[in-house]
Amino acid sequence: MPAVGGIGPGTGKDYPGNLTPFVTVTCIVAAMGGLIFGYDIGISGGVTTMTPFLQKFFRSVWEKKEADKSKNQYCQYDSPTLTMFTSSLYLAALLSSIVASVVTRKLGRKLSMLFGGLLFFAGALINGFAKAVWMLIVGRMLLGFGIGFANQSVPLYLSEMAPYRFRGALNIGFQLSIAIGILIANVLNYFFAKIKGGWGWRLSLGGAMVPALIITVGSLVLPDTPNSLIERGQTEEAKANLRRIRGVDDVDEEFKDLVAASETSKLVEHPWRNLLKRKYRPHLTVAILIPFFQQLTGINVIMFYAPVLFSTIGFKDDAALMSAVITGVVNVGATVVSIYGVDKWGRRFLFLEGGVQMLICQAVVAACIGAKFGTSGNPGDLPKWYAIVVVLFICIYVAGFAWSWGPLGWLVPSEIFPLEIRSAAQSITVSVNMLFTFLVAQVFLTMLCHLKFGLFLFFAFFVITMSIFIYYFLPETKSIPIEEMNQVWKSHWYWSRFVEGLDYPNGAMEMGKGGQDVKEV
DSSP states (O other): OOSTTOOOOOOOOOOOOOOOHHHHHHHHHHHTHHHHHHHHHHHHHHHTTOHHHHHHHOHHHHHHHHHOOOOOTTTTTOOHHHHHHHHHHHHHHHHHHHHHHHHHHHHOHHHHHHHHHHHHHHHHHHHHTOOSHHHHHHHHHHHHHHHHHHHHHHHHHHHHHSOGGGHHHHHTHHHHHHHHHHHHHHHHHHHHHTOTTSOHHHHHHHTTHHHHHHHHHHHHHSOOOHHHHHHTTOHHHHHHHHHHHHTSSOOHHHHHHHHHHHHHHHTOSOHHHHTTSGGGHHHHHHHHHHHHHHTTSOHHHHHHHHHHHHIIIIIGGGHHHHHHHHHHHHHHHHHHHHHHHHHHHOHHHHHHHHHHHHHHHHHHHHHHHHHHHTTTTOOOSOOHHHHHHHHHHHHHHHHHHHTTHHHHHHHHHHHSSOHHHHHHHHHHHHHHHHHHHHHHHHHHHHHHHHHTTHHHHHHHHHHHHHHHHHHHHOOOOTTOOGGGTHHHHHTSTTTHHHHTTOOOGGGSOOBOGGGOBOOOO
């Protein structure tokens, strides 16, 4: 039995190819699809704190906030109406990712990215000119549809375009652009909020048109992936494209494997139903649990406390900006570390190290918050040294998330699926991610109000659970060609029992006589 979570020797295939300037630029442009997701995450939280925005659309919330002079920091922001406005986008993204699966498979990755950009642009336009709450909701739904398409297609595009030795680094460009989007949005919110006349929120919401244009134009100039071209019968174009991407003429072996995987995948009429087969149990488990755990790392509860704590250090009115910018810079910096290390140290190392780092920080912050805020939520006067210690641990926590569960939550699911179920399985990943983002956003503030600092311990429990899952059940996928990934499961101590005897070459299914699926146990 191999080492826990490890892999066997694999197939030993070593496809020729280099990290060419062409593929680097292509992947950078495609990764910009993450900007729309990141910008929305950063902007939506900011505009809901702008008084003119609240007065226009959520007056009852603003009146409650003004009337409530309570010092209870735990319950200050507990508002289901406002939470629903923010999180409705994730339901739309969940629904559109299912449609995006069909578009990505039948029409190609780049067309799915184009749809995402256009839908996001339309949503930003409506929100920027919103006159009533219904316009905001329609705009949010269109933004969600756009994010569903982009998050479904971009990680797949990056994993298929990148040479397997650099797949991790290039794929994490998606998470890096999410982090940059959040940072840009936070800085813009700060300056737009200062505009006299109270219409700065329109610029914040309408500004989402810029990242939407970037991914829309980008999708028009990007080449489609060889995998997608072969899947749609354009084999000659795919081979020429593969040569250009790899920077070498000798691509015959990789091309042959891509064609073989595509031929067997075409015999699958119902990829969604296929996902439930026994031999795809490992893939389905990872597709569900990785995004599920990603949303239960507790990143939300950590971010929530940042403005309160930063204000005690002396930033005063600029506390929200400083907390957002500092944690945003840490987020971007740590994602760069992940890009450097993911193909050197491996996915499992980053997952496990990040888990331990987050767990220690959650324990320290929970103890500090519990000691000062208590159960009343009134911290009184906090000494500077105390706030500095807590903010330091918050930054260490954000770094731990940003080089582990943040980027790897998108990378690992996108690289483990055989071609015949790849689009459907990626939709499962996006749907689970959006569903639990929605649920956590809906119940988080209410849980904070009732569990108080115990919420840190609630998320710490999940960090322990997810780290155990990674240690025992996630094999290392570093430096494995994407069409050879089946070897990873066949040599795993647990998952091998589901794929044993199914020698489906090149990551595709084994086919019996007459092109029928081999009967499974």
